[in-house]
Amino acid sequence: MRVIFLGTNGWYDTETGNTTCTLIDADDYFVILDAGNGFYKIDQYIASTSKKPIYLFLSHFHLDHIVGLHILNKFKFSQGMRIYGQVGAKNILDTIINEPYTVPFAKLPFKVGVYELSEGQHNIPFLVKCKFLLHSSKCLGYRFELDGKIITYCPDTGICENAIELAENADLLIAECSFKIGQRNAEWQHLNPEDAVQIAKEARAKKMALVHFDANIYRSLEERIEVQEEMKKVFENLIVAFDNMEMEI
Ligand SMILES: [Zn+2]
Ligand SMILES: [Zn+2]
16 A cells, blocks of 8 residues: 655645645555645546545644645546545535635535544444544544554644554554654644654554644754654654655555
8 A cells, every 4th residue: 555645744835845635545445634735636646547436534624734625626536535524524614615715515526525523433434433632623633444554644633642542553653743852832732753753652553654844843854854863763663754755555
């Protein structure tokens, strides 16, 4: 299974990348994690002739996780797209993905459905478990079972039990990394590299990819590499993601 990081910035786009979006190309499904500005690239990986179902999971509605949805009308996916989010997602998305901001779902050139998930385990038809994380706005973390592997996505959050539970024995944990080493802000819950490593270790995750580097804090890709070099000393299988990086798991 292939994981492609399409947007790895948090908050806003800069020369280091687009805001957050990750595409998982599994045997039977395309699974997309959040729809920041990197979302526009999905058709570089999902051929127009593909019939494989497309699932998009939204963690929360901060704009850096949904702003990419305004270009939905450039796609013509014959298989349609199913969008999943927390309870309330339908109303919120109908407000934003609508006139006068953009083309409403009903007028798109392909079928899009929005579905709401409560906390817990669902079979949709692959297994996905979701739990709320620790953030200024209610934010869902996800744990997927795909191709016999576990992929966990912990976007905007501080350290919390639910993140550790979702990442339990994961083959790949995709975690946010807004802050730099040693940085923390109790009023603005996000992870620094040590926090992310703590979650990965406590959960016994096999591998971790860091994404969502705050654009105002990480000004260059070199600063991400420094984090990788430093944190590899305590968690060997850690990578910092860049836009368009691909990973096989
Ligand atoms: Zn964010
Ligand atoms: Zn957020």
